[in-house]
Amino acid sequence: MSHTRELLDAGPGPGNLDRDELSAAIDACLDCAQACTACADADAAEEEVAELRTCIGLCSDCADVCGATARVLSRQTRYDEFLVQRLLQACVRACSSCADECERHAEHHEHCRICAESCRECERACQRILDSEAFQELQALAGG
Amino acid sequence: MSHTRELLDAGPGPGNLDRDELSAAIDACLDCAQACTACADADAAEEEVAELRTCIGLCSDCADVCGATARVLSRQTRYDEFLVQRLLQACVRACSSCADECERHAEHHEHCRICAESCRECERACQRILDSEAFQELQALAGG
Amino acid sequence: MSHTRELLDAGPGPGNLDRDELSAAIDACLDCAQACTACADADAAEEEVAELRTCIGLCSDCADVCGATARVLSRQTRYDEFLVQRLLQACVRACSSCADECERHAEHHEHCRICAESCRECERACQRILDSEAFQELQALAGG
Amino acid sequence: MSHTRELLDAGPGPGNLDRDELSAAIDACLDCAQACTACADADAAEEEVAELRTCIGLCSDCADVCGATARVLSRQTRYDEFLVQRLLQACVRACSSCADECERHAEHHEHCRICAESCRECERACQRILDSEAFQELQALAGG
Numbered sequence: 001m002s003h004t005r006e007l008l009d010a011g012p013g014p015g016n017l018d019r020d021e022l023s024a025a026i027d028a029c030l031d032c033a034q035a036c037t038a039c040a041d042a043d044a045a046e047e048e049v050a051e052l053r054t055c056i057g058l059c060s061d062c063a064d065v066c067g068a069t070a071r072v073l074s075r076q077t078r079y080d081e082f083l084v085q086r087l088l089q090a091c092v093r094a095c096s097s098c099a100d101e102c103e104r105h106a107e108h109h110e111h112c113r114i115c116a117e118s119c120r121e122c123e124r125a126c127q128r129i130l131d132s133e134a135f136q137e138l139q140a141l142a143g144g
Numbered sequence: 145m146s147h148t149r150e151l152l153d154a155g156p157g158p159g160n161l162d163r164d165e166l167s168a169a170i171d172a173c174l175d176c177a178q179a180c181t182a183c184a185d186a187d188a189a190e191e192e193v194a195e196l197r198t199c200i201g202l203c204s205d206c207a208d209v210c211g212a213t214a215r216v217l218s219r220q221t222r223y224d225e226f227l228v229q230r231l232l233q234a235c236v237r238a239c240s241s242c243a244d245e246c247e248r249h250a251e252h253h254e255h256c257r258i259c260a261e262s263c264r265e266c267e268r269a270c271q272r273i274l275d276s277e278a279f280q281e282l283q284a285l286a287g288g
Numbered sequence: 289m290s291h292t293r294e295l296l297d298a299g300p301g302p303g304n305l306d307r308d309e310l311s312a313a314i315d316a317c318l319d320c321a322q323a324c325t326a327c328a329d330a331d332a333a334e335e336e337v338a339e340l341r342t343c344i345g346l347c348s349d350c351a352d353v354c355g356a357t358a359r360v361l362s363r364q365t366r367y368d369e370f371l372v373q374r375l376l377q378a379c380v381r382a383c384s385s386c387a388d389e390c391e392r393h394a395e396h397h398e399h400c401r402i403c404a405e406s407c408r409e410c411e412r413a414c415q416r417i418l419d420s421e422a423f424q425e426l427q428a429l430a431g432g
Numbered sequence: 433m434s435h436t437r438e439l440l441d442a443g444p445g446p447g448n449l450d451r452d453e454l455s456a457a458i459d460a461c462l463d464c465a466q467a468c469t470a471c472a473d474a475d476a477a478e479e480e481v482a483e484l485r486t487c488i489g490l491c492s493d494c495a496d497v498c499g500a501t502a503r504v505l506s507r508q509t510r511y512d513e514f515l516v517q518r519l520l521q522a523c524v525r526a527c528s529s530c531a532d533e534c535e536r537h538a539e540h541h542e543h544c545r546i547c548a549e550s551c552r553e554c555e556r557a558c559q560r561i562l563d564s565e566a567f568q569e570l571q572a573l574a575g576g
Binding site for chain 4: 329
């Protein structure tokens, strides 16, 4: 449905990153940014908004980090591995924190359940790239 | 694949906008923002970048307008019809201008062909909402 | 302090838009996007968050529209007057709605008072460009 | 001029981060995002655009990372130190790489000279926060 993978194949190429994994990560970031934007908005409309205040903040941060990550990953011409690594680490963290919080409310709020699902998918897709060979050397060097 | 429609159904509801059309427009905006970001980047990497300078600019504007439109459309709690109308009109225009330019390069650059396709889908999806009953009255009042 | 005006003078030129007004509008959009992001976040932290739920939503929309407007206005190479007009109209509307709501809470919440101030400045700066000669003809044609 | 510091004082407070440093970093990120957007656009309009293609890409990445960093830093309610650290590291890197490239073109292109200046200011402002006590412990733990 999305044109992400097609564009990846038509561009100058993503260095030593796997095209399937990269394409999946970009789409997951876009979906997660949307889910977090919608969830934060639905949170604010709930009667028990006071219990969802942390969720609003975490969703908002996650939407911004995922949006920027999707854009940087979409530019294949020069992968600055350090930049991409730090950004992916920020993204994995934002997704993981947001999913943890949304899962706490998943039983009572369907939008939190769906948002948590999207966050977990994005967390996994970004982590997969961080775990790939392309980042192993950098990982070792940085001790991070 | 995306969670857009599910979240739309879990939220407070999009007023008198059609859920299928709204969900399609949000997904089209996200896809178009991604396509335009990737296409502008691929343009800059082409040998004949000088002929693609207009394409870089139009893609960049289109990515930003689509990104903001996706976010505002994702917040269902209060549709300010005037805001949404003007934003959708800006989005339709940005998509249409970008598609026109990308189509001129579609034969020589596959990324332009794909980007034009994504822009046209987004243009149609946003126009469909502007043409819906929800906006007819406003349309008549504004003369626009 | 900002480099906006300097960059405007160093670029290819903003067509028939006034450089002082354009530079002021870009800076106002950036400031308003920041103010709205901070205000929405502070709203969510207030004890009476339930009374501020509309404020959270309007601030979030306003931040996104202002952010996109700042970016499109920053690209001087080709001003598509129709695109810029619709985007500025969306921005003026988002700022005005957000300021109205924030002003209702200004007495009790200092962040709402400051945010309303920033929104009004942005509303005026964008309206000034819409009122300029560059848009008069388009205004007349569109009936808008 | 900007309302950043005022809003910081009106909000729930930025934990153990210094308000002057945080406010300066937010403003620097916003200015840098604007400068990079304008510089990339001016690059594409130059006759020798082929020599500026790397600059277009680095400016585009830097604008996105700075924009997201400004937003996350503007939300004071819960500083996730790990998220903020990784994001600031990505931001410092994007600013530094973009400044390096812009400086190479600074003699011939005034917009590159100004953009490099804005990038260096943002790099320093973000690094100052990373070097602050609030991040020392995390720095030690992460070995990064």
